[in-house]
Amino acid sequence: MARYVLQLAFDGDPRRLEARPAHREHLRALQAEGRLVTAGPWADDSGALHVYEVTDEAELRDILRTDPYTAVDGYEVVLLKEWTPLM
Template identity: 55%
Template sequence: MALFALQLKFTDPDRRMEVRPAHRDYLTELYAAGKLHTAGPFTDQTGALLIYDVADEAEVRDIIAKDPYTAADVYEIVTLQEWQQLFPPA
């Protein structure tokens, strides 16, 4: 398995708030399935950081494509990169 960090920049705050319940339900499902390591918005609500635990980049891109935020077009991807967890030790 590999960890991938996704940094988002929100582009449509009003639409984002409309879609947020569905997005959070989706993240809850991913977390329960062991596919989401951690996630949350930045405190200024301009974007978010999500860490996925997946087989490869193809899987994380598929997960992102199915996110309700993607269908609603409420963000831009700033960074999608494989990430190495140092602490706490895995």
């Protein structure tokens, strides 16, 4: 398994807020499966940071394709990078 950090920037499209409940349910399911370590928005709601534990980047990209935010094009990926935490 590998850990990946995903940083998102949100746009002003109101459809993202409409998709937020489904997006958060999607994240809860991923956490229950052990594939999402943590996630949350910046305090100013300009974007978010997610940490995933997945097999590889291809699995993470599959996860992103099924995210309700993706369907409304509600974000831009700022950073998607494998991460090696020390602790």
